[in-house]
Amino acid sequence: MNEKKETQAQEGNRNRARIFIVDDHPIVRDGLARLIGKKAKGDLMICGETDNAVDAIKTVAKIHPDLVMVDISLRGCDGIELTKSLRSQHNKLPILVLSMHDELLYAERALHAGANGYVMKNESSENLLQAIRKALAGGVYVSESVSSEILRRIKREGRDGVSSPAASLSNRELEVFSLLGRARTTRQIADELYLSIKTIETHLSRIKVKLGVETYNELIVRAALWVNSETA
Amino acid sequence: MAHIKNNRKERPTLGSVKLSARRNKVFAVVFSLVVLTSACVWAYSLRSLSAAGVALLLFSIAGGLFYRIQKRENESLQREVAEHKKTKESLEEARAGLEQRTAELRRANEEVLRINDTVQGNIGRDLHDGLLQQLTGLTYFSDTLAENLAEAASPCVDGAHEISEHLRRLTSWIRDLAKGLYPTDLDNIGLAPALERLASTTAHLFSTSVVFECNEPVTVSNRQVALHLYRIAQEAVNNAVKHSGAKHIHIGLNRSGDTIVLTVKDDGSGFSPEKAAAGMGLQTIHFRGKAIGAVVDVKSDAGKGTIVSCSFQESDKS
Numbered sequence: 001m002n003e004k005k006e007t008q009a010q011e012g013n014r015n016r017a018r019i020f021i022v023d024d025h026p027i028v029r030d031g032l033a034r035l036i037g038k039k040a041k042g043d044l045m046i047c048g049e050t051d052n053a054v055d056a057i058k059t060v061a062k063i064h065p066d067l068v069m070v071d072i073s074l075r076g077c078d079g080i081e082l083t084k085s086l087r088s089q090h091n092k093l094p095i096l097v098l099s100m101h102d103e104l105l106y107a108e109r110a111l112h113a114g115a116n117g118y119v120m121k122n123e124s125s126e127n128l129l130q131a132i133r134k135a136l137a138g139g140v141y142v143s144e145s146v147s148s149e150i151l152r153r154i155k156r157e158g159r160d161g162v163s164s165p166a167a168s169l170s171n172r173e174l175e176v177f178s179l180l181g182r183a184r185t186t187r188q189i190a191d192e193l194y195l196s197i198k199t200i201e202t203h204l205s206r207i208k209v210k211l212g213v214e215t216y217n218e219l220i221v222r223a224a225l226w227v228n229s230e231t232a
Numbered sequence: 233m234a235h236i237k238n239n240r241k242e243r244p245t246l247g248s249v250k251l252s253a254r255r256n257k258v259f260a261v262v263f264s265l266v267v268l269t270s271a272c273v274w275a276y277s278l279r280s281l282s283a284a285g286v287a288l289l290l291f292s293i294a295g296g297l298f299y300r301i302q303k304r305e306n307e308s309l310q311r312e313v314a315e316h317k318k319t320k321e322s323l324e325e326a327r328a329g330l331e332q333r334t335a336e337l338r339r340a341n342e343e344v345l346r347i348n349d350t351v352q353g354n355i356g357r358d359l360h361d362g363l364l365q366q367l368t369g370l371t372y373f374s375d376t377l378a379e380n381l382a383e384a385a386s387p388c389v390d391g392a393h394e395i396s397e398h399l400r401r402l403t404s405w406i407r408d409l410a411k412g413l414y415p416t417d418l419d420n421i422g423l424a425p426a427l428e429r430l431a432s433t434t435a436h437l438f439s440t441s442v443v444f445e446c447n448e449p450v451t452v453s454n455r456q457v458a459l460h461l462y463r464i465a466q467e468a469v470n471n472a473v474k475h476s477g478a479k480h481i482h483i484g485l486n487r488s489g490d491t492i493v494l495t496v497k498d499d500g501s502g503f504s505p506e507k508a509a510a511g512m513g514l515q516t517i518h519f520r521g522k523a524i525g526a527v528v529d530v531k532s533d534a535g536k537g538t539i540v541s542c543s544f545q546e547s548d549k550s
Contacts, residue, residue, distance in 0.1 A: 025365040031372025038376045073361065100364055100407060103429070105421050121368045122403040125375040 017136050018047035020065035022056040022082065023098065024075050028121070032069070040129050053077035057085055060093070067136055070115075072099035072106060080113045087114030091188075094135040102145040108217035111224060116183045117141035140183050140224035147225050150218075165226050168210045176203045181223030260298040267294045341519050349459065356414025359406055367406065371399040408433050415462055423458045424450050424485055427465055431483055438473040442481045450487050457544065460520040461485075461494050464528070467520075468496035468540040471513050476500025476538060495541045502532045517542075 019036065023029050033046045047065050050056050053074055060068060068086060072079040083095050096117045097110035107118040116135040119128055120143040131141035165177055172193075179189045186204070190197045204219065213219045271287025378392035411417070411433065417426035424446045431444035452458040465483055472478040478500030486493050514530060517540060521528030526544040 025369060027369030028365050028372070031369035031376070034376040035372040035379075038379045100360065100368070101416075103417070103421065105425075121364075122371065122400045122407075124400075125372070 016041075016043055016045040017066040017132075018045055018063075019132065020047055020056070020060060020063070020068045021049040022051075022053070022068065022074065022079070023049070023071035024051040024073075025071075026051070028071070035125055036129070036132075039125060040132075044129070044132060051075075053082040053085070056082060057089070060086060061089065065093075067094045067096065067132060069096045069098055069132075072097055072101070072110065080109050083110060083113040083115050094138070096131055096135050096141070102143065102149070104146055104149045104221070107142055107146040108215075108221055111140065111142075111183070111220045112217045114183070114185070118146060119143055120145060134228075138182055140181060140227060142221060142224050142228065146221075147228075150221060150225060165207075165211060165222075169207060173203050173207050173210070176200060177207055177223050178227055180204070180220060181225075181227030183224070257302065260302055264291070264295055264298060267291055338522065342523050345460075345516075345519060345523055349463070353414040356410045356412075356416075359410040359413065360416075364403060364406055364410065367399055367403045371396055371403065374399055408437060412466070415459070415466075418455070418458055418462055423452045423461060426458075426462055427483055427485055430462070430466060430469065431481075434469050434473060434481070440473055440478065440481060442469065442483065444483045444485075446485045448487065450485050450492055452492065452546075457524050460524045460526075461492070461542065461544065464517050464520050464540070464542050465494055465496055467513050467517050468538075472496070472498035472500050472538065476502065478537065490546045492544045492546060493541060494544070495539060497537065497539045499537045502534045502536050502538050504532075504534055 021029050021032055023032070029049045029051075033049065036044050036046055048059055048063055050059060051074075053076065056068070056070075070079040070082055070086075074082065079097055079099075083097060086093060086095055094116045095114065096119055097113075097115040098119050098121055099106055099110070100121050102120055110118045116138075117131045117140055119131045119141065123131075123143060127144070134141045165174060169177060175193065176189055179192060184192070186197055186200050189195075190200045193200070204216070208214070208216075208219055211219070211222060213222055268287070268291045271290050272284075275284040275287045374392060374396040378389055378396060381389040381392050411429075415426055415430075417429050421429075427446075428444040431442040434440065435442040452461065469481055469483065472481050476498055478498035480499050482495070482497040484493070484495040484497075486495075517530070518528050521542055524544060526542050529541045529543075530538065531541075532538040
């Protein structure tokens, strides 16, 4: 009887996505663990936590979590650098960056470093869980305040006329754009589409011109937002 | 100071004293020569030795007389010169003292501003890295509690949701507060975007229309200069929303040549010059302007709003 229960529990654990938390505030880690343990006990579980980047890199390599949540401001090494290191070692690992800032710039940096999402710490718990699930499914999540800032920027710069990707991009460009929005690197896009990196870069610069986007970081965020709106 | 000024007015200048001495000397020589010549002419016309003797006697008397006058004149001249020297020295001493005091005062002002910025920065960082994170953790706890209560079909579930809601609002309020105390934006996104955020945060916090305008990209690479310009804008905006009841505020950051001009305009109640002199906020604006060598101008009329402008001339070091 007991054995059966254990197997069931193990199976339950096996079906749940394992999340590793990196945050240097114990109360935040504890709060997150409780919240996820309560509100998403069916599909998510916390498999470990740490307060520093060095420990995070070691433990993630050892226990292979399904997703890592990284606080943007860690003592000693910031979350963006940690995201870069984790991304370089684990190509497919979904990484969510948690932050107190609502500035677009931080979201851009996080996504550029290879994160699959950027979540504000004071967002609703529903949004937080949605972000986790989206990243686990291979998508990209960006906080609402960040995406509205991007929309404000587009409006301010009078670029609304040229901003619809589906209307202005060729099929191939749209393909590249949507893969970019799914947190793929240039190399990954090239591999998936059987094209050279150079060709992908040409596509990206053409997309930038067509959408009136100035920086690569902004392009990533725009792509992520577009993928979000298409899959919503 | 007043005493030194009076002294200067009463006494002739050193130059004029020297000139009059030279004039006296020339006059003495010419007069002696005239006396000698006329004595010689007289003696010659009489063709008499005794007359020549009288002429010589007259000449030596005149010479002696002028020698004495000259000597007395010289002495008084020397006294004058010594006094002038003394006055000049004490004037220079006073000026040096004044310059030193001014420099000390300026250093003290800069130090006060620096300490103020440091203390504010520390409080802002503590709020951001400490209190805000604690609040975040508490919000997650409260969300979990609400979930537990909902599961138990407790009537308290709404209360728990309300607590979560309040905690989130408190978090965003403290985040804005921390940002005001320590503008992390300045380091991360630069002056112009930081001012834009100042505009949107102020509009959000005080329900006022705050517009930021920057016609062409303006970058200020010197962090100290950027911080002072940001603080000047912040202070002016603060004055406008808190004391003038302004409905519209306009923040402008523009460049003409190598001059960066920051302006904050409002349509509030304005103030009289006396009131402005007493206000700490405006004094701080002037101090900050001085600290970076900028020209600050505050125009305000009661009932007509206020314009604060700050022109900063960029040099190689900025």
